[in-house]
Structures are given as structure tokens and as C-alpha cells.
Amino acid sequence: MAQTVTEGSGQRPVVARAAWRQLAACTAVATLLQLDGTIVTVALPSAGGHFGATAQGQSWVLTAYFATYAAGLLPGGRMVERFGPRRTALLGLAVFAAGTLMGALAGSLAVLIASRVVQGVGAGLASPAALTGAVGGFPAERRGTALGIWGGASGLANLVGPLLGGLLTAGWGWRANWWTLLALTLSAVAAALGWVRIATSGPSRAADGPMRTARAASITAALTFAMMIGTFFAIEQYLQQAAGYGALTAAAAPMVLALFIGAASPVAGRTTDRYGERGPALCGFLAAAVVFGAYALLPPHGPLMVPGGVVLGFALGLLFPATSRAALNSVPDALHGRVSAQLSAGRLLGAAAGVALAGLSFRQHVTADRLHWILLGGAILALAGVAVVAAGFHGAGSRGDG
Structure with missing residues (x-):
């Protein structure tokens, strides 16, 4: 079990190495969810054209995802408290992967929209688990550092997502975006499997x-x-x-x-x-x-x-x-x-x-x-x-x- 110690000055806690590894894994999960929105948005016109969908019909691919994502967050947060961030993140990522595979194989716009509903459910579970796990093992005084790395990765995901989505769509078609998301999701599952139980380093404020x-x-x-x-x-x-x-x-x-x-x-x-x-x-x-x-x-x-x-x-x-x-x-x-x-x-x-x-x-x-x-x-x-x-x-x- 990882422990948090204190530097010689007694003023600045040192974070255990396992906590940094868990931060990296949780940041990867958050980055995946951030990339999903930007990659799909870029690929959507091509996917909609493939299925002969109007702009309004295409919008449901995004709306269905965000609606179910938002609806799943509070139940996901309760599951984190009951079962822990690791188990909840793995469940969320498994559901998200199933939805991503369903989207990659979709033969109609209706199936594509349904796949986004499944992805949204998974994201609603994985998101609070990842944020909770990201600060696990960090004392309250050092959580800003962890969250700064988290925020920086999200910002860069917003930069990389449209570029990656454009390259994949132009080079291999819109389905390549979903297959890439599936590979990234499986990588995030592998990272989550490596989480360890990390002791907290002191209580937060009441x-x-x-x-x-x-x-x-x-x-x-x-x-x-x-x-x-x-x-x-x-x-x-x-x-x-x-x-x-x-x-x-x-x-x-x-x-x-x-x-x-x-x-x-x-x-x-x-x-x-x-x-x-x-x-x-x-x-x-x-x-x-x-x-x-x-x-x-x-x-x-x-x-x-x-x-x-x-x-x-x-x-x-x-x-x-x-x-x-x-x-x-x-x-x-x-x-x-x-x-x-x-x-x-x-x-x-x-x-x-x-x-x-x-x-x-x-x-x-x-x-x-x-x-x-x-x-x-x-x-x-x-x-x-x-x-x-x-x-x-x-x-x-x-x-x-x-």
C-alpha cells in the first residue's frame, strides 16, 4: 500500500509514485472522453453523408451522447462511493467500448445513434471515477498539481482531437474514428487494471x-x-x-x-x-x-x-x-x-x-x-x-x- 511522506522541511508532502501512475491512468481516461466528442464531431458530416442523413438527423448523434452522459453522472458518482473508482471506471470503459464497437459496425443512422447512447452511459460511469481516482493518494495540499496536469491534458485533447479526426476521416473514412476510439478505450482499460489501492494522506477539510x-x-x-x-x-x-x-x-x-x-x-x-x-x-x-x-x-x-x-x-x-x-x-x-x-x-x-x-x-x-x-x-x-x-x-x- 502506497504511503505519502513529508519532505525534510515538514511543509510539503511528497506524493507516492503509485499515485502519480494512477493520475496518469485517470488522465488517459479523461482524455479519451474528451477526444470522443471532438473526433466524432469532425467525422459526423462524412458519417451523415454515408447514411443520407440531414443536419438535424446528424445532430442526434451528438445530442444522444451528451444527454445520456449527463444522466449517468450522478448514478456514476454514487457507484464510485460504493464500489470504488477502479471498479466503476472499468465498468464504464467496458460499456463505452461496447458502444464504440457498435458504432464502428453501424449499418444505419439509427444504430449509430443507439451506439452513442451506450457510449454516453459508459462515459457517465467512467468520468466521475476517473476524476476521483486522479486525486487518490494526493494530499489536499497537492491536489491542484494533479488537477493542473488533468486540465492540461484535456486542453491538449481539444487541440489534437479535430486534427486526428480530420486525418482519419480524410485518409480512411469516418469509421476509422470509431476503430481508433476503440483501440484507445482498450488501452485505457489496461491502464485502469493497473490501479492499486492508495492510502489517503490525511483528511480533506470538513x-x-x-x-x-x-x-x-x-x-x-x-x-x-x-x-x-x-x-x-x-x-x-x-x-x-x-x-x-x-x-x-x-x-x-x-x-x-x-x-x-x-x-x-x-x-x-x-x-x-x-x-x-x-x-x-x-x-x-x-x-x-x-x-x-x-x-x-x-x-x-x-x-x-x-x-x-x-x-x-x-x-x-x-x-x-x-x-x-x-x-x-x-x-x-x-x-x-x-x-x-x-x-x-x-x-x-x-x-x-x-x-x-x-x-x-x-x-x-x-x-x-x-x-x-x-x-x-x-x-x-x-x-x-x-x-x-x-x-x-x-x-x-x-x-x-x-
């Missing part, structure tokens, strides 16, 4: 009230993904439909964002461990509000778009580890499965709401004026995040907090 900080963190996660996914969906729509940019050129904005989220998250995780969650989260939301406010006032395809994406990437890189650490450190370890599920549900619901609101704003025409209003909405959401952090992160994760 829950403050009825999980108040955890709820605030879930709201923060929802606001983060609503402003991020919603506004960048709107920018992509504008660049391709109104400004005349090609798909590859228009993809530069989210690629810059993903790259700098990946670069900033590990640094942000260590910063959060040192100074607590509240400061980095406030800085992240304030910086996002400034960028979105500037975007709302300036031409949407002007020269400041890429520098703004750099700043926004660093801002989101601050938010991801701070939000997760605040939630996990505010409750006893026994409730980590439930809290992990709430965080994931917040992200999914926020992303869905952001895209829905942006699509509603563009319901008649995609114009620069409508885009400016959407970007202004992103700034308002960021300011709402400032209020939630200020009210809900009451000193959470302050330096030396255990």
Missing part, C-alpha cells in the same frame, strides 16, 4: 454546510463552459458563414485557446496549491471578462483575436484546477465520487446551455452585430463567475489548508 463550496464550484464549472463553448461556437459560425473563412482557418481560434489552456493548467495547478483556489479563480474570470468585453467591441476577425485567445486560454487554465480543487477539498474523501459527478454535470449542462443560447441568437441570421451581443453575454457570464467565487469560495484551499 464539508462547510451542505456542500456549499462544492455547489459553488459546480456552478462555476457550468459558467466556465457556457461562456467558453457558447462564445467560441458563435465565433466559428460567424467566421465560416458570414466572414467567408474556411474551416481550417476558422479553427485557428479554438486551437490557440486549447494550446494555451494545456500550457497554463499545470502551472495554474501548482499556483492553486500554493495560494489557494479563490485568487486564481477570480483572476481567471476577470481576465475572461476583459477578453470577451474587448471581443464584443472590436471586429470579430481582427488582429487582436489571437492575442485575446492567448489571454483567454491562460484565464481558463486558471479556472479548471481551481474549480475542481475547491470542490474536492471542501468535502470528505468519501464524497469525492458525488462531487466529481456534480462537476462533470455542471460542465456538460453549461456547454449545452451556452451553445443553445448562441444558436438562439443566430436563429435568423449570422451577423457581426449578433456576435457582438453573444460575446458581451460571455463577459457577463464571466462576471457572474466572479460573484460566485467571491461568495462561495470562502477561503477554500488557502495555503496550508488540509
Whole structure:
């Protein structure tokens, strides 16, 4: 059984090697789930064309997945608490693999949609298990570091996913994406089989009230993904439909964002461990509000778009580890499965709401004026995040907090 020891200074706990291996395995599971969304999205037009499906019909391939994914999160969190993250992750990955194989062999759009339902069920089980397992063996003071690595990998997955999906679709057809996902899923199963039971290294803080900080963190996660996914969906729509940019050129904005989220998250995780969650989260939301406010006032395809994406990437890189650490450190370890599920549900619901609101704003025409209003909405959401952090992160994760 792995133990956590303390450095000679007595101030900085050292994490056991087994905990780092488990973090790597859990991060691989999370990266798989992140890649799934981006790879399938890129391959969907080709798959829909193969089955003669309309754009509306194709959208059900995504909607079915995200709906079942979200619905399975809270039961998945309860299973983590009852059976442990390893068993729950293995079950989730097995279901996800079955759905992926079903999709690779699908002979109709209906079967493809059904396969996404099965994948969503598996993802709902695997996601909270992976997040809970990622911080297993890490003392509360070092969880920001683990979550920073986690967030960095997710950011890079958003960068690699569209490129990989495009290459696979262009080179071998849309089914190659599902076969690749199946191979990655089996690799994640092999990694999960290597998990060991890791002793915790001291209790988290006692829950403050009825999980108040955890709820605030879930709201923060929802606001983060609503402003991020919603506004960048709107920018992509504008660049391709109104400004005349090609798909590859228009993809530069989210690629810059993903790259700098990946670069900033590990640094942000260590910063959060040192100074607590509240400061980095406030800085992240304030910086996002400034960028979105500037975007709302300036031409949407002007020269400041890429520098703004750099700043926004660093801002989101601050938010991801701070939000997760605040939630996990505010409750006893026994409730980590439930809290992990709430965080994931917040992200999914926020992303869905952001895209829905942006699509509603563009319901008649995609114009620069409508885009400016959407970007202004992103700034308002960021300011709402400032209020939630200020009210809900009451000193959470302050330096030396255990």
C-alpha cells in the first residue's frame, strides 16, 4: 500500500509514485472522453453523408451522447462511493467500448445513434471515477498539481482531437474514428487494471454546510463552459458563414485557446496549491471578462483575436484546477465520487446551455452585430463567475489548508 511522506522541511508532502501512475491512468481516461466528442464531431458530416442523413438527423448523434452522459453522472458518482473508482471506471470503459464497437459496425443512422447512447452511459460511469481516482493518494495540499496536469491534458485533447479526426476521416473514412476510439478505450482499460489501492494522506477539510463550496464550484464549472463553448461556437459560425473563412482557418481560434489552456493548467495547478483556489479563480474570470468585453467591441476577425485567445486560454487554465480543487477539498474523501459527478454535470449542462443560447441568437441570421451581443453575454457570464467565487469560495484551499 502506497504511503505519502513529508519532505525534510515538514511543509510539503511528497506524493507516492503509485499515485502519480494512477493520475496518469485517470488522465488517459479523461482524455479519451474528451477526444470522443471532438473526433466524432469532425467525422459526423462524412458519417451523415454515408447514411443520407440531414443536419438535424446528424445532430442526434451528438445530442444522444451528451444527454445520456449527463444522466449517468450522478448514478456514476454514487457507484464510485460504493464500489470504488477502479471498479466503476472499468465498468464504464467496458460499456463505452461496447458502444464504440457498435458504432464502428453501424449499418444505419439509427444504430449509430443507439451506439452513442451506450457510449454516453459508459462515459457517465467512467468520468466521475476517473476524476476521483486522479486525486487518490494526493494530499489536499497537492491536489491542484494533479488537477493542473488533468486540465492540461484535456486542453491538449481539444487541440489534437479535430486534427486526428480530420486525418482519419480524410485518409480512411469516418469509421476509422470509431476503430481508433476503440483501440484507445482498450488501452485505457489496461491502464485502469493497473490501479492499486492508495492510502489517503490525511483528511480533506470538513464539508462547510451542505456542500456549499462544492455547489459553488459546480456552478462555476457550468459558467466556465457556457461562456467558453457558447462564445467560441458563435465565433466559428460567424467566421465560416458570414466572414467567408474556411474551416481550417476558422479553427485557428479554438486551437490557440486549447494550446494555451494545456500550457497554463499545470502551472495554474501548482499556483492553486500554493495560494489557494479563490485568487486564481477570480483572476481567471476577470481576465475572461476583459477578453470577451474587448471581443464584443472590436471586429470579430481582427488582429487582436489571437492575442485575446492567448489571454483567454491562460484565464481558463486558471479556472479548471481551481474549480475542481475547491470542490474536492471542501468535502470528505468519501464524497469525492458525488462531487466529481456534480462537476462533470455542471460542465456538460453549461456547454449545452451556452451553445443553445448562441444558436438562439443566430436563429435568423449570422451577423457581426449578433456576435457582438453573444460575446458581451460571455463577459457577463464571466462576471457572474466572479460573484460566485467571491461568495462561495470562502477561503477554500488557502495555503496550508488540509
